[in-house]
Amino acid sequence: MKLKDPQAPYEMIATLGHVLSSPLRLRLLHMLCQCDRTVEDLAAAIEQPVANVSHHLQLMKKVNIVTTRRMGRHIAYGLADETVKNFWLNYRDYSATRLVELQQLYAGLSSQRSTRGGTVNKDVLAELIRQNAVVLIDVRPKEEYDADHLPDAISIPLTELFQRVKELPSDKIVVLYCRGPYCLLGDTAQEQLAGLAIRALRLSEGVKDWAAAGLPVARSPGHKPLVNPKPA
Numbered sequence: 338m339k340l341k342d343p344q345a346p347y348e349m350i351a352t353l354g355h356v357l358s359s360p361l362r363l364r365l366l367h368m369l370c371q372c373d374r375t376v377e378d379l380a381a382a383i384e385q386p387v388a389n390v391s392h393h394l395q396l397m398k399k400v401n402i403v404t405t406r407r408m409g410r411h412i413a414y415g416l417a418d419e420t421v422k423n424f425w426l427n428y429r430d431y432s433a434t435r436l437v438e439l440q441q442l443y444a445g446l447s448s449q450r451s452t453r454g455g456t457v458n459k460d461v462l463a464e465l466i467r468q469n470a471v472v473l474i475d476v477r478p479k480e481e482y483d484a485d486h487l488p489d490a491i492s493i494p495l496t497e498l499f500q501r502v503k504e505l506p507s508d509k510i511v512v513l514y515c516r517g518p519y520c521l522l523g524d525t526a527q528e529q530l531a532g533l534a535i536r537a538l539r540l541s542e543g544v545k546d547w548a549a550a551g552l553p554v555a556r557s558p559g560h561k562p563l564v565n566p567k568p569a
Contacts, residue, residue: 353400358465361385362393368420369403370545371516372478372484373415373563406564415564426549443518450524450539453531457512457538459547470512475536476526483557485544487514496524498529517543
């Protein structure tokens, strides 16, 4: 070890920075914040070759931000512990305070959402829930909903929305939510419903942002994570 080298600790810290320098690895980290996934599931979700996804995940494992579990012929990945999720949310939000391009991207998304039906933030939504004035629709894949979701939310994955649109009540405000402020699942769902003359609000934040604010989340009965994280 380079005990007397003043550069040594910064070289080591830069190792983590190198892993976080890849947009694809950050996207994988964001996906794993939602729930544990096998390599094959992640590859299908982000439309990348399995070998490429596996390589990136192994780099993330080397710096201890993800961990694995073998499931027969498959390898499942999950966050190493809860602090990784907190780090990612803080890093994402801090980036938005520094990067003009990211601010412009969010402004553009917000403008489109307002045109299609509007948005609601977590504080306003919490009050609407208290008034029993909304129906919550989780448009993420079912496995993400099972891992955690807003209380009393209905799971209608984006791929099923057209087939299940009649389940949306007409006497309550429809609020869609997905993975967070930059997730496009809720945007696509909002656009599809607008095309059917159904107004739906889109939650500005995601499930993890909701939970990080100390608001309650639920888990589907019988759900078990694929990977057991280390204690934080």
